[in-house]
Every structure is written in C-alpha cells, then in structure tokens.
Amino acid sequence: MRILLVEDDDSLAQAVAAVLSKQNYVVDIAADGEAGWELVTVCNYDLILLDVILPKLDGISLCRQLRQEGYKMPILLLTAKDSRTDKVMGLDAGADDYVVKPFDFGELSARIRALGRRGNSSLPPVLEWGNLRLDPSSCEVTYAGNVLHITAKEYSILELFLRNNQRTFSRSAIVDHLWGADTDPPADDTIKSHIKSLRQKLKAAGAPYNFIETVYGLGYRLKPDAKKQKSQESKEEPTPTQQEIFSAAVAKAREDFQAKVGSRITVLEQASNALKEGTLNSGLQQNAEQEAHKLAGSLGSFGFARGSLLAEKIESILQSQTPINQVQSQHLCELVTELQRELEKTTTDEQILSEQRQKMLLIVSGDRQVVEQLVKEAATQGMHIDIAINTADARSAIESSSPDVVLLDLDCSDEVKDSLKLLTELSNRTPPIPVLVFTDRSNFAERLEVARAGGRSFLHKSMPPKQMLELVIQTIQSISVSKTRVMVVDDDPQVLTLIWNLLEPWGIKLTTLEDPRRFWETLTEFSPDLLVLDIKMPHVNGIELCQVVRNDPYWSKLPVLFLTAHVTADTVDRIFAAGADDCISKPIEGAKLITRIFKRLELISKKT
Template structure:
C-alpha cells in the first residue's frame, strides 16, 4: 500500500514515515501542498495523510482540489485544531477522516488500517487466498498455518496481489505501487528476483510454484483458485513481536526528535528576548509562531502531552497581532521555562485509555466497539456482573460503562466501584475511584437520583448514538487526569506538612513543602504549582499576605488557593474568601476530607 504524507514538520514527517515503513507501507513525503499536488499527479496513492496548515497550498484547499479533479483516494487529515467547525470544514472538503495532533502513533496506524478497509469494503481485515493468510495489523503471513518469513518488499508484493486478486500487475505498475518516489526505480531483474524468492517461500510451505503466475507479455497475478476455497477466520490478537518492532521504531524516533527540538526552542527564546526588548520584527515573530505550532502538533506524539499544551499557549501569544503587555511577556517567559522543564522529563508512554463495557446487549456493544476504532479507546467487554468483578482487578480500567438493565444488582456494583479503596503500608488509603457511566432504557427521575447517590458520573440513554456515548466517556476521562498536578504546601508546622504529604502522595500528585514563608516567591516560580495550600498563621509572612501577593501578580492571579485554618470561625473564613481564597479546611479534618477538597480544586485546572 502506498501512502503520501504531506507535512511541513520534517521531524514529525520522518518519524511517521519510519513507523509506517516498519508496517510495510511505501511512504512518500511532501513538505508543502504544491509539492503534494505534483506527486499525486505522477504517482498512484492508496491514502494521503494531509496536514491542514501547510505552506504554499493549505491542506483543506488541496483536499478540495483533489476531489474536484476526480481523485478518489482516501484522505486522512492531520489537524491541530480540535474544534467541530474545523472538522466539519475538512470533511465537507472531501476528507474521509481526521486525526487531531498530537496523535498516538499506534492509534494513527489503527485509523489508517480502518480507513483502508473502509476504502475496499469487500476486503476482510484478514486477507486470504485459499490456504494463504495475510494479517495487515501484525504483518504475519501463513500458508496452511506455516509462518512465512518474508522481507518487507515480499510482504508488500503479496499484500498488493491479495488486495487486487483479479488484477494483472506489470513490472511498471508494481514499481509505481511499491517504490517510493524519492528512490530510483529498480532494475527489471529486481522485480523478477522478488517474485522468484516469494514463489520459493510459498512452495516450501506447500503451495504450487505458480501460486503467483506469470501472464506473458502482461505481468503477474495470483493464480485462480481451483480446489482450494477462500476461508475467512476471526482476526487474531496483535502479534507481540511486530508490535515491539513498531514501538522500538517509535522510541528511536522520539530520541531523534528530542535531540533536534532544541533548535526550535532556541527560536522561541530569541523571539521572547526580542519581545522583552521591544525589537521583535514580523519575520522573527512569524518564525516563532510556526515553530510553536509545529511543537504543539508533535510533542504529544513523542510522549510530551503537556509540552504540546504549553507550545499551543506559546503559539497563541505570538499569534496576537496587538500590543503585548509586560504581563504577557512575563507569562511567555514562564511558559518557556515550563516547556523546557517538561522536555527534561522522561517521555510519557503512549497508552490508550481502557474502557470496560458491562453489557449483554450485543447490538449496542458492537456499535460501541466499531465507533471506538475512531477514538483513542481500547474496549473490553464483560457480559455479566460476575465476569466484571473478576476481571476488574487485573484490567484496572480507566472508565466503566455499565448497563443498568443487565442485572438487578447493577447499582450495587456501581457503589463498589465508586467507593473503591486499597491498603497502603497496612493503612487503608482511598484511591481515585473508577469512574462509572451508566446507560439504560429507563428514564425516570427517581432512578436518576439512585444512580447519583451510588456515585454514577453520567446517566445515558441506550437510544443515544454511540459517538455521543463515547464523547461522554472522553469527557469523564479528561476530568480524571489529575496525577500530573503539582501542589505546593506552605506551613511552619512540620507535623502538618508530614500529614499532608502522607495523605496526598498516594494519589500520584507532585508535592513541594515549605516551612519558611520568606522563601515563598523563589520556590513558587521554580516549582510552578497547579494548587497552593497555605497556613493562615505563620511567622514573618502569614498566609493571607501570601495570598494577596499571588492575587496581585498577573501570571499567578488565577492559581487555586486552599487555606488551612486552626479555627473555622466566621471572621477568619470571611477574611480568607475576601482576599481571593478558593476553599478552606480545618487542620483537624480527616485525611479523606482533605483529599476530597484537593481533588475538587485540581479537577478545575
């Protein structure tokens, strides 16, 4: 299968091309829309990966131009703009699907496979011809259950013949399909050599030598089946060896990307420095905006999702054509510091969220699985409550979708999952519960109240479209991503600091404690917290004064602040909220109460 990647970010383009080549795709790269159009004019592509924002000719315009010219190849848009309007414009322009940057490489591969299957609906996920079986997702080929060890080109040849099993391919047609435009075309004997080697490997497994037959004067094709009949088997689980090969390639590209990304950070720092000095010209500003845009679209794909968000904020600053205030300059400096600190961390492994669906409604489940192919969700199914209880400890799903109509005890399971706890170091400590969404055919108010009391996070109707159900799942997943939050605690009592640390560390939060409030500002700017916990009464500088300082700063003024107080009397509480506190809690409160208050504030970030 031949793919054209039209992407102006050369680092991302090379990484994507490498990952796809490992899966035996032939990949050409174009760095702008006009170059992409020229390649499409001379080469036949099965699919085009098309970035939306491109130099010379943007992706949407190129997509329209292709459809207006009668080109029918599949088009998958790569867009950094995750809004419904942008998606609608892309699909209306003729795109078949879209992936939002930064994307997961494995999800991108799955979406490509799904699109290619959709493009030829007559083809099953597993390609078969008699006793020959080729699995595109694992790159495994067997004949009569004997595994064939094929080279990348041999695999691509066989894949080409199986997808077009009635077609005769000339040598020139094979070159057009399987050799990149960037490489010189092979000699005639090279094609013959690949065909000969493929025939020999098939014969060694028990096939006839002319399984791939020569049609003299025309080319090659699969020999028509006689006694052998096509058979369709269920798709097997992904082959671990092939998956490891792909992950290794992604890891290598991630390291290459991290080395080269310094040049982009340098451009951003130069632009920020010029902005402070009032010497930022249009050219450098546009260059900084472009580099920030590329980082926003690629960092998440290489294991730095928070870096993508920071780069997106940096891009917004440079996009603003109006006067940029000193406060904005300070904000930009902080963003760059955060971004550089983020890139010093180990990359986050790209793991799809796991959704456990507990339902025996076969039609609904099948529709959800089909829709989940288009989203970053891995789906597991439990058809009864007993199975669900048995597999949840080992699966540890990120979210559960529970069919309330499956059993009279469904609400009991909902309560169990919402109140889950574990024992850490011999002491029971609450863990974040598994969020549970329920779906049902019932729709009365009293039942909704029961679900809310049991801890349900959403009440959905079975009649809803699968896309809407999974959109609710995604929203819940976004709300539960709290483990990267950074919390700074300022209190002159070491025992209080120890108590808070022991309460919050099991949640996976990053903590910073400070006893001497005189060093608050340096620690604040260095640690960059997402939440600030302050004691009211402290020597030298008290918590109320610190909160006022924070609220007076243009960058930190929105930082959530939780106060610790010895006595919750009316005067203290009114004073705290008057100077901008978000919440307060007694120092004598239980650790479960503290955790609840902290999580509520963190979820608002």
C-alpha cells in the same frame, strides 16, 4: 497500501512515515499542497493524510480540488487543536475523517485501518488465496498454517497481489505501487529477485513453485487454480509481534524527534531574548510563532502533552496583534524555560503506561462526536484503539485486531437486535470478549436484554468520557490473568498435564500437586489466587482439603473449584457444604474449564 502524507512539519512527517512504514505501508511525503497535488496526479494512492494548514495550497482547498477532479481515495485530515471550523469545512470539502493534533500514533493507525475497511468494504479482514493467508493486523503470512518469514518488501508484494487478485502486474506497475516517489526505482532484476525469493519461501511451506505465476510479456499474478485449494488450518490468533514493532517504531520516532526539536527551542529562545532586549522584529516573531504552532501540534504525539500546552501558550503570546508588554514578555520567557525542562524529562510516564498500551479497545459506534471524545480520552490512558462504525465493520476489526474489550453503541446499527447479536457472539466466545454497552436509551427492557446477552455494563452516552474509560480499564484489569496464580491438586498426572496445557498459554502461573499430603506446604509456599481440587484422592480427599482451607482465617476466602467424576446430588451437596465456589464434571471440557476459571478470576478481581 500506499499513503500520501501532506505535512509541512518535517519532523512530524518523518516520524509518521517511519511508524507507518513499520506497519508495511508505503509512504510518500509532500511538504506543501501544490507538491501534494503533483504527486497525486502521477501516483496511485490508497489514502491521503492531509494537514489543513499548508504552504502554497491549504489542505481544505486541496481536498476540494481532489474531489472535484473525481479522486475517490479516502482522505484523513490532520487538524489543529479546537479548529471546529476546519473540521466542518474539511468534511464538507470531501474528507472522510479527521484526527486532531497532537494525535496519538495508535489513534492515527486505528483511523487508517478504519478508513481502509470502509473504503474496501468488499475485502475480507484477512486476505486469502487458496492456502495462502495474510493478516494485515499482525502482518503474519502463512501457507497451510506454516508461517512464512518474509521481508517487508516481499510482504508488500504479496499484499498487492492479494488485494488485486484478478490483475496481472508488470514490473513497472509493482514499482509504482510499492516504491516511494522520493526513492530511486529499483532495477528489473530487483523485482525478479523478490519474486524468486517469494516463490522459494512459498514452496518451502508447501505451495507449488508457480503459485506466483509469470504471464509472459505482461508480468506476474497469483495462479488462478491455487484459489481452489482449501486450507484445513484453523485460524490462529494474531501474534503480538506487530504491536511490538509498532511500539518500538513510536519510541524511535520520539527519540528522533527529541534530537531535532532543539533547533525549534532555539528559535523561541532567540525571540524571547530579543523581546526582553527590545530588538524583536516581525520576521523573528513570525518565525517563532510558526515554530510554536508546529510544536503545539506535534509534542503531544510523542508523549509530551504538557509540552504541547506550553507551546500553545507561547504561540498565543506571539500571535498578539498589539505590542507585547513587559508582563507578557516575562511570561513568555518562563514558558520557554518550562518547555525546555519538560522536554528533558525521562520516559518514566511512558514506562508506567507500557502495559496498558498493549491493551486493545474496540469502539463500535457511528456517533462521531462521542467517538472523538472517547478516542481522545483513551489516548491519554495509553490504550491502543480501533474504531468500527457498525456491527459488520466491528466483526472485521475483531478478527483482525483481537481486542481485549469492546465498547459497543447499542444504536450502531439500523436495528438494536443486530447490536445485541454481536454482544451475544462476543460473550459466548472462549474466553469471552468483555463488552460494555453505551446508549441514549435507559428503559428496563433494554437493560434486561443487554444483561441476558452478556453485557458487562450499561452506560448512558451522557456519562463523561473519562468515567466511561475508567470503567473500561477496570474491566480489562478484572479479566487480566497474566499474573494470576492457580494451584491444582489431582492424583491423575494426565489430568494435571491437560489443565497445565489449557491454562499455561494464557500466562497463568500454575503449580500442580499429585500427593495431597503435601498440600499445606505447597499452598503456603505458592500462595494461589484460585484452588482447583479433585474429590476422590488417596490419603486425603478434596472435600477434606477444602474444609482445611475454610477453617484457616487467612485462607478462608480462597476461591475453590472442584473437579468431579461423580456428579450426583449428594456429591454436589457435600462439595458446596464444604465451602466450594464451583464444580466441573469430568471428563474435562477445555472450553468449559477455561470459561469457568476466567469467570471466577473476574469475580475475585471485582471483590478486590
């Protein structure tokens, strides 16, 4: 996917380009509106990121000019803080969406993904051609289930072929799509080398060597016959690799930004000192005002939310049309000093939020005002965001980004039943994806429908975004099992191995025990959050172990889940009389066991 970024703040532009490049986007940068227009006329772009305030030709005028000339690519505006007029004018001029500076990089990526889905609604979230499968969310490529370890440029070539699978690309067409306008075009041999490398890697994974076919005199394409092949591999969950790459890219962008920001602070210092000495001229004041404006729009994107507010206050003083008085001059000096200190802070706050950053929230709603407020608040919580405007869009997003939790607008589709259907689907997954519903409605019948479909919360849209996001975070924390400790006691080693294989991939800490005579020693050493007991065991049975647990004041509240091959009424009565919380019959069904354990762990979290 090729993106044009039109942004006059070079530090911010380079940071955005670096982060997006790590997600396999090709990014060209234009520093003013006229340069942006020139690039559009000579290159084909899939999306434009367009700042509103630009030299030579402002963003709204450029947007209007593009639409008048018939350009259809999605346009995402980058607007200044609280510039409601710019938002309205931009949307009226033909923009598809906007983000407000300072923006969160995760939010920006989510907006780009959402526009990509909206602009190419006929495209599946995962691109496939026969046994070849490319997941744009995780940037993973597989053939017949085998992972292909390919370079970023090879990935881009494959994605280009898959998104335009009926087209033949010449070498020059590949260069036009995948090499930036500011880079020297590669030689023909470079393209041939990339294609040869791709063919070899595909062949090693089981594909025919001519899976990428040469059409002599024209170029390359995916072999049509290959589409007829059907992969029998089941879909795999996206790996976290791309999220790690994204986080590293943001951290690197922040580091580079900090290294460059000193020159801007110097300009503010010069203006502040000149003001105190009575030598501030209009040129220096205007230059300082521009630097403060850029800092206000970019600092928040790199984790300096307070720095952004300080820069905004500095800009406000320098914008004054009347002479700056002594009190304002002193205040300006204090603000510049405070801004310097803010930028020297360590990334402790980032480290605190690093775990939450890995959590993905999918917001499903077409209510722009509510979504914007939620996205802003989610950014302050350090959450990774994706956005869908309807249930069809949501299903695509769920398959590609695997959210940890979904915030679902009951009115996101034409009929409420479509939203309830999506809610039911997510609740019936193994493990389920928790869904919080928000709506303008409040009648009992709909509350009942949401509860029956498996909704975790029923929220009114009037609820403050901060409170709504707090409930989202509580929901995520309540289902987090990565640090949960589970102890399993069963005399059958095959059962213990089965349970270990089922639970270990979820990050649950496990200990297993075959000999119930070592129960108390293991229990006190391991200190589990949940106990799983077999009933019939030699020496000591599970019911007796449960009674021992319930008789101890410290362990009396420990949740106990029984495994039993004898599901008779008498057995069940004895289990629950001993203090069991749940029981599952043998032979064990993996999906049922996981779901019941997750539900029990969720209840534990709610109680604590």
